[in-house]
Amino acid sequence: MRLLLLLFSISFTLSGQDIFTFEKSRKYGDYLLKSGQFELASKEFERLVYLSSNNDTLKTNLLKAYRLSNQTTLGIEKLSVLYADKTKVPYSPALEFSKLQMQNQSWQQAKEFWNKNESFSSDDKVLLNVTSDIFNNDFKSARVNISQISNQENELGIGYRSILEKEVRKKSPGLAALMSAVVPGTGKAYSNNWKDGIVSLFFTAGMAFQSYRSFNKYGTNNHRGWIYGGIGLGFYLGNIYGSVKSTKDYNRKKINALQHEASALFNTYY
Amino acid sequence: MKYIVIKFLFLGLLLLKNDAQAQVSLYRNVLPSGDIKKEYVEAKNNKNEVQVVFSGLFLFYKTFFSSQDLTVCTFSPSCSEYGILAVKKYGMIKGGVMTMDRLTRCNGLSPHNYEFDKTTMLLKDDPRITPAVSVVSNIK
Amino acid sequence: MKRVLFLILITNSLTSFGQSLEQTFDFANQLYKQKSYQNAVEAYKRVVYFDSTSLYSKQIYPKIADCLFNLQKYQESADYYDLAYFSTEDSLLKDTHILKKISCFLILQQYDYAEIELLNLDSDLPDSLEYDKNFCEAILRFAKEEYDLSEQIFKKLASDTLAVNALFDKNTKVSKISPKKAKIMSMIMPGLGQLYVGDVKNGLNSFILSAGLFALGVRSAIINNPLDAAISVLPWFQRYYQGGFKKAELIAIAKIQEKRYKIYNQLLDEVEKGGVLR
Numbered sequence: 018m019r020l021l022l023l024l025f026s027i028s029f030t031l032s033g034q035d036i037f038t039f040e041k042s043r044k045y046g047d048y049l050l051k052s053g054q055f056e057l058a059s060k061e062f063e064r065l066v067y068l069s070s071n072n073d074t075l076k077t078n079l080l081k082a083y084r085l086s087n088q089t090t091l092g093i094e095k096l097s098v099l100y101a102d103k104t105k106v107p108y109s110p111a112l113e114f115s116k117l118q119m120q121n122q123s124w125q126q127a128k129e130f131w132n133k134n135e136s137f138s139s140d141d142k143v144l145l146n147v148t149s150d151i152f153n154n155d156f157k158s159a160r161v162n163i164s165q166i167s168n169q170e171n172e173l174g175i176g177y178r179s180i181l182e183k184e185v186r187k188k189s190p191g192l193a194a195l196m197s198a199v200v201p202g203t204g205k206a207y208s209n210n211w212k213d214g215i216v217s218l219f220f221t222a223g224m225a226f227q228s229y230r231s232f233n234k235y236g237t238n239n240h241r242g243w244i245y246g247g248i249g250l251g252f253y254l255g256n257i258y259g260s261v262k263s264t265k266d267y268n269r270k271k272i273n274a275l276q277h278e279a280s281a282l283f284n285t286y287y
Numbered sequence: 288m289k290y291i292v293i294k295f296l297f298l299g300l301l302l303l304k305n306d307a308q309a310q311v312s313l314y315r316n317v318l319p320s321g322d323i324k325k326e327y328v329e330a331k332n333n334k335n336e337v338q339v340v341f342s343g344l345f346l347f348y349k350t351f352f353s354s355q356d357l358t359v360c361t362f363s364p365s366c367s368e369y370g371i372l373a374v375k376k377y378g379m380i381k382g383g384v385m386t387m388d389r390l391t392r393c394n395g396l397s398p399h400n401y402e403f404d405k406t407t408m409l410l411k412d413d414p415r416i417t418p419a420v421s422v423v424s425n426i427k
Numbered sequence: 428m429k430r431v432l433f434l435i436l437i438t439n440s441l442t443s444f445g446q447s448l449e450q451t452f453d454f455a456n457q458l459y460k461q462k463s464y465q466n467a468v469e470a471y472k473r474v475v476y477f478d479s480t481s482l483y484s485k486q487i488y489p490k491i492a493d494c495l496f497n498l499q500k501y502q503e504s505a506d507y508y509d510l511a512y513f514s515t516e517d518s519l520l521k522d523t524h525i526l527k528k529i530s531c532f533l534i535l536q537q538y539d540y541a542e543i544e545l546l547n548l549d550s551d552l553p554d555s556l557e558y559d560k561n562f563c564e565a566i567l568r569f570a571k572e573e574y575d576l577s578e579q580i581f582k583k584l585a586s587d588t589l590a591v592n593a594l595f596d597k598n599t600k601v602s603k604i605s606p607k608k609a610k611i612m613s614m615i616m617p618g619l620g621q622l623y624v625g626d627v628k629n630g631l632n633s634f635i636l637s638a639g640l641f642a643l644g645v646r647s648a649i650i651n652n653p654l655d656a657a658i659s660v661l662p663w664f665q666r667y668y669q670g671g672f673k674k675a676e677l678i679a680i681a682k683i684q685e686k687r688y689k690i691y692n693q694l695l696d697e698v699e700k701g702g703v704l705r
């Protein structure tokens with residue numbers, strides 16, 4: 018097969034306007050990648066890698082095309098075909114593969130990969146660990162990891178540290194639940210959703226008032242009071258649940274903003 | 288030999304005929320069909336008696352009440368759809384509590400808390416989806 | 428498995444076809460003939476990229492557009508027909524591309540774009556194109572509710588002009604249904620508008636719901652007090668009463684659309700019967 022291919026590549030060099038030569042394919046592949054036609058690009062680079070099996074740039078571009086066309090599982094599987102030994106993957110394809118793993122959200126495999134890889138420096142490993150921790154919303158582990166960095170002046174390290182410092186001001190879902198249990202709606206107000214809080218208070222209080230009035234007027238044997246009371250209880254419980262949810266959403270949005278910040282820093286550094 | 292030629296001719300004719308038909312059929316739906324009947328997938332695939340009962344209630348509400356209603360809900364899926372989906376996923380108690388919370392949130396006062404669905408012009412709030420942390424989607 | 432097949436395909440394409448620009452172009456044409464449109468598009472795109480002297484591009488743009496049309500990617504297809512239009516000098520070809528573009532816009536229900544393109548066509552077309560033009564214009568006029576014009580053109584297309592006549596008579600009757608009238612009728616009495624359009628189920632439903640809530644409100648006002656009734660029943664009544672007459676309007680509009688859709692498709696049947704199409 019190799020021989021056949023060799024024969025072909027010779028025949029390629031002989032004909033001048035051949036558009037499947039290695040060089041032309043490479044040019045076309047680069048164009049596809051740059052113009053955003055990632056799926057076509059992945060096919061082109063698949064071919065190119067097949068033609069020249071020792072070119073790391075091509076392999077990096079192939080992985081990149083897979084990542085950008087969202088074929089992450091295909092890309093991840095491809096690595097073992099491209100490199101026999103995972104620990105000896107050179108720097109740029111290894112970095113590309115790390116991004117693929119992160120995009121696929123397989124954090125454990127990602128960490129295992131770069132920690133065993135020999136092309137990354139120890140600081141690279143620390144930074145990648147912190148990045149994946151932040152993306153995976155594991156800030157505790159991120160704090161432990163960032164302290165292991167040896168170069169204190171590293172710009173990404175400094176950026177990550179400032180992000181980790183901002184993470185502390187979160188709100189407590191438990192407190193929100195308690196507040197809402199005492200006075201309906203206050204839990205939502207606590208998580209900056211005061212409009213929803215007022216509506217909750219209004220609904221619960223309205224139903225409670227109606228129930229109280231019905232019990233007063235018709236006594237406890239009449240169904241009206243119980244129906245109003247039941248609906249009111251539903252709103253009361255729903256409001257407690259909603260307060261917890263709203264607080265969690267508040268925290269999630271805050272963390273999400275930090276993650277975007279981290280991803281921007283990561284992009285400029287790597 | 289003759290047989291083969293005839294067969295090919297016949298096939299060719301068939302293909303031609305299909306082509307002509309395909310041409311007009313392409314334009315069958317150029318006009319809106321005016322079909323406003325809705326199908327409620329939410330009420331399908333019930334797994335136990337509770338789900339059957341709630342799906343029944345949901346369908347009853349949808350056919351006899353909601354069909355006569357204005358579009359008042361600010362969300363997509365709407366409150367009743369949210370209810371049946373939540374009960375199916377989390378059970379009667381948690382699903383019910385979630386629905387009560389959703390009813391109070393259905394006030395249109397805080398649109399900034401939700402994603403906007405451009406096709407329906409409504410706010411997205413699906414009980415089945417916990418908003419995922421967006422990860423490195425924008426790595427270059 | 429897929430990967431292996433893919434590699435085989437590539438190596439095959441390398442061995443049996445296309446190394447040079449011309450061979451790749453021929454290969455793409457063959458794929459096109461075999462109706463393997465997706466692969467044809469990919470091959471064509473490659474030729475366009477390496478075609479520095481624009482030798483093949485002129486022929487390729489309409490081919491890519493055709494492929495995309497067959498792949499039902501009408502928006503992209505229209506873009507490529509546009510490229511094809513600007514890459515040729517031949518007025519006949521230009522008109523052909525415009526007609527295909529009009530088809531794309533019609534299928535996408537973008538009637539205004541289709542109309543603009545229609546104005547770009549030459550006034551005197553050869554018979555084959557004239558037929559296509561009439562076909563598109565008949566549909567377009569119908570979609571834009573210019574029924575008199577549409578009728579004239581449909582009569583040119585179908586052999587059975589009497590049937591077309593009858594269908595357009597039916598269509599005129601549809602125009603008499605008035606959504607506004609349905610709305611006002613439902614305002615006066617809930618459900619009446621729906622009944623007028625012929626939707627008995629929704630008419631009864633709306634009537635029972637609104638009347639029931641009304642009765643409940645009156646009863647509550649008498650037994651309890653008017654304030655109670657106003658708080659508990661009035662909002663619901665308002666909601667379903669208002670919903671009722673707004674829905675009546677919508678139902679009327681949908682009914683008109685449904686009837687027009689049916690007539691339109693019967694017209695297409697007549698055209699299909701009426702003889703050669705492309």
